[in-house]
Amino acid sequence: xxxxxxxxxxxxxxxxxxxxxxxxxxxxxxxxxxxxxxxxxxxxxxxxxxxxxxxxxxxxxxxxxxxxxxxxxxxxxxxxxxxxxxxxxxxxxxxxxxxxxxxxxxxxxxxxxxxxxxxxxxxxxxxxxxxxxxxxxxxxxxxxxxxxxxxxxxxxxxxxxxxxxxxxxxxxxxxxxxxxxxxxxxxxxxxxxxxxxxxxxxxxxxxxxxxxxxxxxxxxxxxxxxxxxxxxxxxxxxxxxxxxxxxxxxxxxxxxxxxxxxxxxxxxxxxxxxxxxxxxxxxxxxxxxxxxxxxxxxxxxxxxxxxxxxxxxxxxxxxxxxxxxxxxxxxxxxxxxxxxxxxxxxxxxxxxxxxxxxxxxxxxxxxxxxxxxxxxxxxxxxxxxxxxxxxxxxxxxxxxxxxxxxxxxxxxxxxxxxxxx
Amino acid sequence: xxxxxxxxxxxxxxxxxxxxxxxxxxxxxxxxxxxxxxxxxxxxxxxxxxxxxxxxxxxxxxxxxxxxxxxxxxxxxxxxxxxxxxxxxxxxxxxxxxxxxxxxxxxxxxxxxxxxxxxxxxx
Ligand code: SF4
Numbered sequence: 001x002x003x004x005x006x007x008x009x010x011x012x013x014x015x016x017x018x019x020x021x022x023x024x025x026x027x028x029x030x031x032x033x034x035x036x037x038x039x040x041x042x043x044x045x046x047x048x049x050x051x052x053x054x055x056x057x058x059x060x061x062x063x064x065x066x067x068x069x070x071x072x073x074x075x076x077x078x079x080x081x082x083x084x085x086x087x088x089x090x091x092x093x094x095x096x097x098x099x100x101x102x103x104x105x106x107x108x109x110x111x112x113x114x115x116x117x118x119x120x121x122x123x124x125x126x127x128x129x130x131x132x133x134x135x136x137x138x139x140x141x142x143x144x145x146x147x148x149x150x151x152x153x154x155x156x157x158x159x160x161x162x163x164x165x166x167x168x169x170x171x172x173x174x175x176x177x178x179x180x181x182x183x184x185x186x187x188x189x190x191x192x193x194x195x196x197x198x199x200x201x202x203x204x205x206x207x208x209x210x211x212x213x214x215x216x217x218x219x220x221x222x223x224x225x226x227x228x229x230x231x232x233x234x235x236x237x238x239x240x241x242x243x244x245x246x247x248x249x250x251x252x253x254x255x256x257x258x259x260x261x262x263x264x265x266x267x268x269x270x271x272x273x274x275x276x277x278x279x280x281x282x283x284x285x286x287x288x289x290x291x292x293x294x295x296x297x298x299x300x301x302x303x304x305x306x307x308x309x310x311x312x313x314x315x316x317x318x319x320x321x322x323x324x325x326x327x328x329x330x331x332x333x334x335x336x337x338x339x340x341x342x343x344x345x346x347x348x349x350x351x352x353x354x355x356x357x358x359x360x361x362x363x364x365x366x367x368x369x370x371x372x373x374x375x376x377x378x379x380x381x382x383x384x385x386x387x388x389x390x391x392x393x394x395x396x397x398x399x400x401x402x403x404x405x406x407x408x409x410x411x412x413x414x415x416x417x418x419x420x421x
Numbered sequence: 422x423x424x425x426x427x428x429x430x431x432x433x434x435x436x437x438x439x440x441x442x443x444x445x446x447x448x449x450x451x452x453x454x455x456x457x458x459x460x461x462x463x464x465x466x467x468x469x470x471x472x473x474x475x476x477x478x479x480x481x482x483x484x485x486x487x488x489x490x491x492x493x494x495x496x497x498x499x500x501x502x503x504x505x506x507x508x509x510x511x512x513x514x515x516x517x518x519x520x521x522x523x524x525x526x527x528x529x530x531x532x533x534x535x536x537x538x539x540x541x542x543x544x
Contacts (some may be wrong), residue, residue, distance in 0.1 A: 054491035058474045072539035159488040184506040204432040391435045
């Protein structure tokens with residue numbers, strides 16, 4: 001059994017952070033920068049760092065560290081910095097409740113049940129993978145059907161191969177990365193099937209994880225049926241019509257022993273729901289203001305728990321700022337409230353934060369619903385950003401400066417995407 | 422030498438231009454399909470000397486985990502990836518290991534070392 005980190009717990013902290021993944025670690029550093037002195041990270045794993053430990057591929061840190069790192073390297077750098085800053089980290093611990101006075105109840109294998117007062121709280125629980133239930137694939141319920149992320153943990157951390165003949169459903173980055181990973185480990189990846197007419201993952205991963213290993217990508221195709229009693233022994237795959245329903249008579253069967261699901265992530269919001277936070281039905285994450293504060297006073301949120309990010313570097317950026325705001329809040333500094341709502345309009349699926357103010361520069365993260373080339377993003381009449389392209393799989397970042405809003409006196413800005421000639 | 426026409430998907434940005442490289446068997450004659458310089462350079466590199474970082478794991482004894490993530494210290498020729506991964510399957514190291522430790526020095530003469538990508542403490 002591994003030794004758990006078990007610092008002496010205090011009865012109160014300036015900032016308590018729920019989750020020790022990339023968002024939680026960066027939030028701690030942000031809070032420290034803002035002047036918070038005592039910071040506690042509550043992590044449910046054996047060691048903080050979150051999903052990064054199992055993401056052994058490169059591609060992390062280009063924005064934040066200006067250097068390309070693997071997931072474990074990124075995690076280790078952050079953990080070291082957090083430790084050097086004197087942040088307390090407890091592992092194998094869960095936050096059960098947070099009350100209106102920010103009294104945080106946690107449960108841990110080392111401390112048992114514990115109640116601690118927080119000046120501010122940051123929710124950084126991350127996301128979990130969509131499972132088969134989310135897509136209702138017909139067929140039997142054999143073993144050998146698992147999420148790509150679980151397979152990644154088994155292979156990369158526990159040294160256990162989930163199978164030898166693999167089919168992958170969904171072209172999200174984790175699926176693409178696992179296609180390469182399983183191939184390098186000696187398995188045969190028979191194909192990646194994506195229901196949409198475009199891939200969900202980065203082109204870099206299409207090239208380096210599929211093309212490099214001659215793994216076929218079938219767009220507008222899905223797994224129509226799963227076969228096998230104890231263990232999966234085949235899937236039926238088929239092209240889909242324009243309503244995304246499989247065209248049965250064009251389907252074919254592929255013998256396989258494993259089906260990996262790479263069909264997306266959903267924010268891990270059990271705690272948010274329990275706290276009755278207002279949630280956004282599109283992102284499935286909490287509604288946040290421009291300080292990344294949720295509908296509960298002094299409770300902030302950042303990272304994949306708010307909306308799914310493409311790159312850990314963006315999580316880091318958002319979490320640093322959420323952490324700073326939480327730190328300021330804990331020290332009693334209050335900023336002017338937001339006075340403008342951002343409303344996703346034509347072709348825009350969501351915007352985060354959900355509200356902004358006129359007194360400072362804001363970074364707005366958003367996604368479009370379908371691919372566009374040569375388009376503009378408009379914020380009401382006040383601001384237009386021209387883009388060469390916009391893809392649903394790529395988060396768009398827009399910087400809104402206070403001067404754009406000088407002549408605006410409404411209380412809601414509609415954000416639209418338009419095609420340009 | 423035969424003249425060839427080879428296709429690449431540009432990874433420079435999400436537009437994903439389809440690049441076409443015409444080669445007379447000796448050298449690149451023309452790159453087509455790119456919308457910017459980055460795409461042209463990418464096509465040339467991919468055509469002449471495609472390289473990749475390799476990341477995998479090796480077995481580790483006496484550590485807090487049974488697998489140690491490792492990476493090549495520099496990108497290696499693309500066609501050597503599987504050979505290297507197979508070679509690394511044979512390796513067993515003993516904890517403790519520190520990030521950056523050389524696990525194999527220039528294995529299979531690939532021109533770079535394989536190094537540890539994290540610490541793993543002994544238990
Ligand atoms: S050629 Fe230029 S525009 Fe086209 S995908 Fe590559 S980087 Fe993007």
